[in-house]
Amino acid sequence: MSVERLRTSLHCPACGFRIAARTTVCENCGAVIPVAELAGSGVVSNAVATLLGRPLGSLSLLEIARILAWVPLLVGPPIAALAIIGLKVSQQPQRLHDRAWQGPALVAALNIALSLIVWHYAAQEIGAAATALWTHIDRLAPTALPAGPGKGVDI
Numbered sequence: 001m002s003v004e005r006l007r008t009s010l011h012c013p014a015c016g017f018r019i020a021a022r023t024t025v026c027e028n029c030g031a032v033i034p035v036a037e038l039a040g041s042g043v044v045s046n047a048v049a050t051l052l053g054r055p056l057g058s059l060s061l062l063e064i065a066r067i068l069a070w071v072p073l074l075v076g077p078p079i080a081a082l083a084i085i086g087l088k089v090s091q092q093p094q095r096l097h098d099r100a101w102q103g104p105a106l107v108a109a110l111n112i113a114l115s116l117i118v119w120h121y122a123a124q125e126i127g128a129a130a131t132a133l134w135t136h137i138d139r140l141a142p143t144a145l146p147a148g149p150g151k152g153v154d155i
């Protein structure tokens with residue numbers, strides 16, 4: 001589904017400023033257009049407002065990157081944060097020296113590394129647990145399963 005088709009009007013959902021069809025950030029208020037559109041859908045926005053004390057549509061791209069950078073155990077959000085930061089840094093290379101952008105990038109990189117380590121060990125644990133469970137089931141099987149047809153018994 002294309003972004004253009006999702007967009008019902010070419011106005012910023014947060015402030016109503018006229019925006020170009022392919023714009024992702026409102027020039028007037030700095031709202032992230034896809035996020036602002038999501039904010040209009042209610043349920044997600046209410047959840048974010050409850051968690052952060054602010055409506056989803058009022059968050060800047062940097063704030064969204066900061067939040068995504070901190071989401072633990074899911075590698076996707078910190079990768080999305082790095083993608084946002086990479087995109088913004090490529091647009092304005094001086095952001096690379098800005099601590100406001102360095103922080104979330106570092107958090108996202110550490111989060112990805114830690115999440116991969118946690119998942120690596122979790123996978124080993126799950127594998128060991130599955131093997132133990134299978135051994136247990138295998139040991140129970142001869143007694144738990146009904147006996148096969150008896151040999152030499154005429155019916």
Ligand SMILES: [Zn+2]
Nearest residue numbers: 012015026029
């Ligand atoms: Zn706006």
